[in-house]
Amino acid sequence: MKTRFLFVAIPLVAVLLLLTGCYESRDVTLHDAGVYKGQTDPLVEMSADPAYQERLRERLLMVQTDR
Amino acid sequence: MKLIKKSDPVSAAESPLASHADGKGVSLDRRAFLRNAGLTAGGLALASQVTPGLVRQAEAEGPVAANGEVQTKRTVCGHCSVGCGIYAEVRDGIWVGQEPAFDHPFCLGGHCAKGAAVRDHGRGERRLKYPMKMVDGQWKRISWDQAIEEIGDKMLEIREKSGPDSVQWLGSAKFNNEQAYLFRKMAALWGSNNVDHQARICHSTTVAGVANTWGYGAMTNSYNDILKSKSILIIGGNPAEAHPVSMQFVLRAKENGAKLLVIDPRFSRTAAHADQFVRLRPGSDIAVMYGMLWHIFENGWEDKEFIEQRVWGMDKIREEMARWTPEEVERVSGVDRETLYEATRLMAENRPGTFVWCMGGTQHTIGNNFTRLYSIVQLALGNMGREGGGTNIFRGHDNVQGATDFGVLSDNLPGYYGLSEAAWRHWAAVWDLDFDELAARFAQDTYPERGGPDTKPMFTAGIPVSRWIDGVLEDSDQIVQPDNLRAMVFWGHAPNSQVRGPEMKKAFEKLDMLVVVDPFPTVSAVMHDRRENTYLLPATTQFETYGSLTASNRSVQWRDKVIDPLFDSRPDHVIMYKLATKLGFADDLTKNIQVNGEEPLIEDIVREYARGMWSIGYSGMTPERLKTHQQNWHTFNTTTLRAEGGPVHNEFYGLPWPCWGTPEMKHPGTANLYDTSLAVADGGLNFRENFGTERDGEDLLAEGSYPVGADIQGGHPRFTADLLKQLGWWDELTDEEKELADGKAWNYDRSGGIIRVAIEHGCAPFGNAKARCVAWNFPDPVPIHREPLYTSRYELVANYPTYEDRRGFFRLPTRYESVQATDFSDDYPLIHTSGRLVEYEGGGDETRSNPWLAELQQEMFAEINPVDANNAGIRDGQDIWLEGPEGGRIRIKAMVTRRVAPGVVFTPYHFGGHLEGRDLRENYPEGSDPFVLGEAANTAFTYGYDSVTAMQETKCSLCAIRPA
Amino acid sequence: MAKMKFLCDAERCIECNGCVTACKNVNEVPWGINRRRVVTLNDGVPGEKSISVACMHCTDAPCAAVCPVDCFYTTADGVVLHDKDLCIGCGYCFYACPFGAPQYPSPQERAFAVRGKMDKCTFCAGGPEEPGSQAEFEKYGANRVAEGKLPACAEMCATKALLAGDGDVLADIYRKRVLRRAGRPQTWGWEKAYGADV
Numbered sequence A: 001m002k003t004r005f006l007f008v009a010i011p012l013v014a015v016l017l018l019l020t021g022c023y024e025s026r027d028v029t030l031h032d033a034g035v036y037k038g039q040t041d042p043l044v045e046m047s048a049d050p051a052y053q054e055r056l057r058e059r060l061l062m063v064q065t066d067r
Numbered sequence B: 001m002k003l004i005k006k007s008d009p010v011s012a013a014e015s016p017l018a019s020h021a022d023g024k025g026v027s028l029d030r031r032a033f034l035r036n037a038g039l040t041a042g043g044l045a046l047a048s049q050v051t052p053g054l055v056r057q058a059e060a061e062g063p064v065a066a067n068g069e070v071q072t073k074r075t076v077c078g079h080c081s082v083g084c085g086i087y088a089e090v091r092d093g094i095w096v097g098q099e100p101a102f103d104h105p106f107c108l109g110g111h112c113a114k115g116a117a118v119r120d121h122g123r124g125e126r127r128l129k130y131p132m133k134m135v136d137g138q139w140k141r142i143s144w145d146q147a148i149e150e151i152g153d154k155m156l157e158i159r160e161k162s163g164p165d166s167v168q169w170l171g172s173a174k175f176n177n178e179q180a181y182l183f184r185k186m187a188a189l190w191g192s193n194n195v196d197h198q199a200r201i202c203h204s205t206t207v208a209g210v211a212n213t214w215g216y217g218a219m220t221n222s223y224n225d226i227l228k229s230k231s232i233l234i235i236g237g238n239p240a241e242a243h244p245v246s247m248q249f250v251l252r253a254k255e256n257g258a259k260l261l262v263i264d265p266r267f268s269r270t271a272a273h274a275d276q277f278v279r280l281r282p283g284s285d286i287a288v289m290y291g292m293l294w295h296i297f298e299n300g301w302e303d304k305e306f307i308e309q310r311v312w313g314m315d316k317i318r319e320e321m322a323r324w325t326p327e328e329v330e331r332v333s334g335v336d337r338e339t340l341y342e343a344t345r346l347m348a349e350n351r352p353g354t355f356v357w358c359m360g361g362t363q364h365t366i367g368n369n370f371t372r373l374y375s376i377v378q379l380a381l382g383n384m385g386r387e388g389g390g391t392n393i394f395r396g397h398d399n400v401q402g403a404t405d406f407g408v409l410s411d412n413l414p415g416y417y418g419l420s421e422a423a424w425r426h427w428a429a430v431w432d433l434d435f436d437e438l439a440a441r442f443a444q445d446t447y448p449e450r451g452g453p454d455t456k457p458m459f460t461a462g463i464p465v466s467r468w469i470d471g472v473l474e475d476s477d478q479i480v481q482p483d484n485l486r487a488m489v490f491w492g493h494a495p496n497s498q499v500r501g502p503e504m505k506k507a508f509e510k511l512d513m514l515v516v517v518d519p520f521p522t523v524s525a526v527m528h529d530r531r532e533n534t535y536l537l538p539a540t541t542q543f544e545t546y547g548s549l550t551a552s553n554r555s556v557q558w559r560d561k562v563i564d565p566l567f568d569s570r571p572d573h574v575i576m577y578k579l580a581t582k583l584g585f586a587d588d589l590t591k592n593i594q595v596n597g598e599e600p601l602i603e604d605i606v607r608e609y610a611r612g613m614w615s616i617g618y619s620g621m622t623p624e625r626l627k628t629h630q631q632n633w634h635t636f637n638t639t640t641l642r643a644e645g646g647p648v649h650n651e652f653y654g655l656p657w658p659c660w661g662t663p664e665m666k667h668p669g670t671a672n673l674y675d676t677s678l679a680v681a682d683g684g685l686n687f688r689e690n691f692g693t694e695r696d697g698e699d700l701l702a703e704g705s706y707p708v709g710a711d712i713q714g715g716h717p718r719f720t721a722d723l724l725k726q727l728g729w730w731d732e733l734t735d736e737e738k739e740l741a742d743g744k745a746w747n748y749d750r751s752g753g754i755i756r757v758a759i760e761h762g763c764a765p766f767g768n769a770k771a772r773c774v775a776w777n778f779p780d781p782v783p784i785h786r787e788p789l790y791t792s793r794y795e796l797v798a799n800y801p802t803y804e805d806r807r808g809f810f811r812l813p814t815r816y817e818s819v820q821a822t823d824f825s826d827d828y829p830l831i832h833t834s835g836r837l838v839e840y841e842g843g844g845d846e847t848r849s850n851p852w853l854a855e856l857q858q859e860m861f862a863e864i865n866p867v868d869a870n871n872a873g874i875r876d877g878q879d880i881w882l883e884g885p886e887g888g889r890i891r892i893k894a895m896v897t898r899r900v901a902p903g904v905v906f907t908p909y910h911f912g913g914h915l916e917g918r919d920l921r922e923n924y925p926e927g928s929d930p931f932v933l934g935e936a937a938n939t940a941f942t943y944g945y946d947s948v949t950a951m952q953e954t955k956c957s958l959c960a961i962r963p964a
Numbered sequence C: 001m002a003k004m005k006f007l008c009d010a011e012r013c014i015e016c017n018g019c020v021t022a023c024k025n026v027n028e029v030p031w032g033i034n035r036r037r038v039v040t041l042n043d044g045v046p047g048e049k050s051i052s053v054a055c056m057h058c059t060d061a062p063c064a065a066v067c068p069v070d071c072f073y074t075t076a077d078g079v080v081l082h083d084k085d086l087c088i089g090c091g092y093c094f095y096a097c098p099f100g101a102p103q104y105p106s107p108q109e110r111a112f113a114v115r116g117k118m119d120k121c122t123f124c125a126g127g128p129e130e131p132g133s134q135a136e137f138e139k140y141g142a143n144r145v146a147e148g149k150l151p152a153c154a155e156m157c158a159t160k161a162l163l164a165g166d167g168d169v170l171a172d173i174y175r176k177r178v179l180r181r182a183g184r185p186q187t188w189g190w191e192k193a194y195g196a197d198v
């Protein structure tokens, strides 16, 4: 029973492994120090807005100083 | 700086702990050690049990989500007496967010670990979810109706056979004020004074000692007021862990130039910030305080004018002080002359100074002596009744001040009226009940042959929480009530906060019935081998109901309800109503309180107690006033606590009591007690006349000191109807007021008229007297030193023996000298002391069930000095046995550190769920076991009770340690 | 141009762990991951100092420099973030980071639903998903800055020891404190060791 299962299982795994070897990812990430390769974060643009920065500055002054 | 990588889940072999044991690790902090130890020991197993939980669905357009509006509730942290405000964000009934309350006057948005983690209460993963009953040793879910029915029947059966005093009602500092009041009233209607709560075991000696010095037993100033201090003395307290947000004010005061003096047996986290740290032997505070007084008088640093005008009996103190030469102080406490001179000078040269103490100063057989002598030092320095001065006694639980004020105590009624007939008549009148009918519910016999007084149980103090074990186990013919305790109700009260674990287990097993009412099963559910008659009733936390609570500084804060009760839990006052219904007195309980379904209306409870709480001025409060304060956090000045503009302009935040008279008087509350620089109507005050006007031929009334604008410019007795008549002020009362006031003293006048007239004349209703240094009604009128029952310095017993054994003390025989007669210090050479960790609170069931907190402290441990560790052959991180002299032993981890002095072992007291080496996890109802369990420190702690309040001695016992 | 920074005032930090649980709370950080932790030096002896440490959002972030898949990016105001979809959980950044900030979930714990990927403090700024979206919350936690708030850890600090925000403002706040402290040493034992007027 067990051996029969293995007879099927081992080749199957082997085939799968082979197939995996054949698979090639199209979006290989090559190292390029400092150059971001991921998804774009809308916050990057938002954070350049002076109004955004002012809002955070006001928050800081409001909440983290001693009163 | 080298940072240590901590919580990356590592295998045992890679654990930094392992390398530390090899001597390779450097400067490994306590947290690192424990966290890693925990991870290797059980953290991984635990981690997989933690479900990812509710995830906040944040939205692009800010906090408002598509499928339901986010509501913001104003609540208050439930974990300590600082009372930090919290904005809780709720959507669709789920607690989705927590925002810091920057406008809150006590915390300015800050939180410690506990407060920053309260949102987990909204999840309550490890809560007790349903009423449970033990059937043949197994937990079985039952319905509320069945639970109440069975519990009530059993109680009535016990009452029938043994009288009402055989049921002990342990209430809670976790109640809100309204629930606390209702609970005390419920016990009264049941007919017993066997009702108590945590204040007994945390600050009862403070309340008694301080009240007997100048009138009220509470923190005199506020956390915020510390900003005005020039010096800060903290003794027997570790606010950096126990009241972390209070350190915001301490450290800011320090930045403004104040000096911080910490006196403690441990180099605590608070001591790490001190200008001067003085290490004393646990239990030797009397020596150190007399030592300070010695330097004060030696150098002429006392405030002579203040003492002359406002203090009585300082000469008697100086007589006792004479024996405390610097040499004797050093012999007893270990603090040398030079150190103490510097410490005293620091206080003398930087006035006003505030004096902070916590449980290191209260939990002793002579705790009442400690608290009185601390107060006397402040009197000598003239620091009382001043901004920046005062005795800032930091209370523990979020509402322990309120629960104390509302008399959840075996020796008091709400408002500290005591248990006299006059007091009962006062409250019976407030409750609109007939006094005789009420009295008939109590046991009627007296027991002089058992050492009791010749008064009925209604007028004698009941059994306190510290002694319930003895109430169960003691021979019944030694107890000053009809029979033993046969049923215990633990209503929001952990048993691991009380000492003598092995005996407690026996007591649990001897009970006819055990009822636990709590959001968590608590250690009460698991530490015994009971098989029947054990019930667990799920109560809600305070976030699932609403009401008021009193912070340490006496400010009363209103809390919104954040979410509906989780699971099958009920708010405490609903459960009280259910039980009262079953026991047959619900109608009396809520005679003037509206009941919606089964819920007594919180607002009506406020209105009712306000009609009776004249003595400490909760009488000026209304739900409306308190809610307005809650809605206007931002209008209060964060130093003075006074509102600047806005709807409650000029009032102090939370109307810190006394908020005198009727609500119509609009008294602003009293931010700093006994401060004569303000008019009474504006929050000023003087010391209370509470002990007569004369003693030994000497005048006890103040001389030449009075609040600004007082018509009586000097001392005067408390106001009564007669005094008003003598003064010719009687006709300033209205006719209705006269009717209720005639023949009454200010605090028994239910019209509030006497108070009104007194304050209109600028006088304090309770009189104007001196503070007294000699409490002649106490066992030690002048505070003196007595060695602990289990002392490491047995040779000192000859000079400083403890008390004689007593009978009928809080209804029980109480041993002192018969315990001290044996010298245990050979076999148990180390002093055992206990204290807090910042992550946990009290018995810890609640906080150890919060994964965000539990992850940070996973192991029960003992701090041991390297000297003692090496002598005992113990290495850091090793498992050890710690055994107390009564045989209680605990298996815990060793933390080798110089934080404690050689000869002293420190344990934190929040753990539970292990007993003498046994893991009790499987005894919890399924899914209700806290994430972290551990040995309860108090299993190894021993006998010993304060001579006035029966506070247990948990700050100096003895122990022996050995590797496990 | 503002530059977001953390500053922990060791004179104020009392090791209360408020910042640690605040982070757990707002970001739903699972058991075993600690974006922020408090480190104590000289524990239990005079000179004891605590500081709260997380990712410092370095200007020239070493983690980004060593990342083999270049998953790090920096916002205009200097917050260092990373893309978990790209991260391969190799652990290089942990070696590079001077503060031990990067964390890796254990195999049992599927932190933020992404197995093995690095997790670290985001300055409460989420990650490269729509700010405030469910996807962002599950992978990276809260995005408070997009809502105009600042890091929860600093906002909830018990003693205002931990400050977070525009570096210039922080420097101002801190300078004021130091000025006030001037004239008196704040270090334990100094006066004793060197006399009252050091």
Ligand code: SF4
Pocket (backbone or CB within 6 Å): B077, B078, B079, B080, B081, B082, B083, B084, B107, B110, B111, B112, B113, B114, B115, B116, B242, B243, B244, B245, B246
């Ligand atoms: S436990 Fe005390 S100090 Fe900590 S957040 Fe709660 S109220 Fe504030």
Ligand code: SF4
Pocket (backbone or CB within 6 Å): C022, C023, C024, C026, C027, C035, C036, C054, C120, C121, C122, C123, C124, C125, C151, C152, C153, C154
């Ligand atoms: S900034 Fe946010 S993510 Fe970073 S440590 Fe603080 S709370 Fe956590």
Ligand code: SF4
Pocket (backbone or CB within 6 Å): B111, B112, C008, C012, C013, C014, C015, C016, C017, C018, C019, C020, C038, C050, C051, C052, C156, C157, C158, C159, C160, C161, C162
């Ligand atoms: S909350 Fe503040 S004081 Fe507490 S540990 Fe964190 S940084 Fe330190």
